[in-house]
Amino acid sequence: MEPLSGGMEEKMKAFVLGAGAQGATTASILAKDERAEKIVLADINLEAAEKVRDKIGSEKVSAIKTDATDIGQIAEAAQGCDVIFDLSMTWLTVNVMKAALKVKAHYVNTAFDEPFWGQILRGESLELADEFKEAGLTALLGCGGTPGMLNVYVRRYCDKLDSVESIKLRGGSYSKTPMPLIGPWDPGWAPAQALIDYITEPVQFKDSKFEKTAIFAEPEEFDFGPGVGKIWIAHHSHEETYSLPYTIGKGISHCEFKYDLDVKAGTFISMGFTPDNEIEVKGTKIKPFDVLIALTDNPGDMFLAEEPPSQKELNYGYMSFIEIEGEKDGAEKSFKVQVPPLDQDALATYEACGTVMVYVSLPAVLGGVMCLEGTETGVIFAEQLDPERFIELLNEKFPYDVNEL
DSSP, rough: OOOOOTBBOOOOEEEEEESHHHHHHHHHHHHHHHTTTEEEEESHHHHHHHHHHHTTTTTTTEEOOOTEEEEEEEEHTTTSSSSEEEEEEEEGHHHHHHHHHHHTTTEEEEEOOTTTTHHHHHTTTOOOHHHHHTTTTTEEEEEEETHHHHHHHHHHTTTOOSEEEEEEEEEEEEEESSSSSSSSOSSSSSSHHHHHHHSOOOOOEEEEEEOOOOOTTTTTEOOOOTTTTTEEEEEEEOOOHHHHHOOOOTOOOOOOOOEEEEEEHHHHHHHHSTTTTOOEEEEEEEHHHHHHHHSSSOGHHHHHHHOOSSSOOOOEEEEEEEEEEEEEETTEEEEEEOOOOSSSSHHHHHHHOOOOOOOTHHHHHHHHHHHHOOOOOOOOOOOOSSSSHHHHHHHHSSSOEEEOO
């Protein structure tokens, strides 16, 4: 294999923490990538990790039991690895970052919240930023699909402008076949985190300052463009409205993110299905939130149940939309960009990655490659990666492009 630009001459030794839907697909993508020679898949549930390892069927992949709450245990398990892909829960982020520093590895995750959200809002230094920079390492936060690849494309178009006034982001799920009106709640990913996100007040960057917005505020039926059409969306708590105003610069004064208006989630929240609410039923105290999550399917085993696709086009997907306004050479300039799902060609995606569920995990893998090639050190976000190199790496897997409208 020829050395990659930026100095990545040695093959990757990867530590993947979490064997759920995203950790499993990350390990699968790495196993199919010639740049990776070793993948340690770690989970508190060793049996789950072993099942994923066995399905992938690559000698590169090993399985190990690791408790993500124990920094020393993570560091011991990750010895000799040069990139840690953290697919655990976001409240464990700092733990895993500290373990990465111990073993002198780069760190990549696909989502983040506290303490980083609060530090951005207060204008404080980011947790462990100095430590990663001093070690010559990168901690790459939020390098999944949304946030992640979406941020990379935002940066690409902001780079075309002299100044940036506004960034508006939209995300919506769609199905090409009618969905049943009656059925169980299915947020499409971890149900507990999905409901917590809907409960959390969204933050907008408005008039050059951060401010909170009511949940489900300003609903609209937004047209996502050809092949998708209109989807109801509303303001939603998400990473982009924190990191983009923090990193993009160029005079940005507005940034917002709207997402699926999940009527079922809104109903649950209005009825008290929240983590801190406790009620008494026939003399027994219960938390409705716990009951709901116990009754909702968790997609953790989706990779194990996945079969090779039988056709190129899937019947469902998630579409993102970018609207950027600013100035170029003294004139107003705007971009409207449809960002299709990565699995537009399901057959090509499966061949390249061993799965079609790559929306979150493939950008993480590409981010890990870029960390090894050499990018900004310290704690950074996906939009601080070189967008052209990221897109080049993506197209090595299969042809992909966005649609300018």
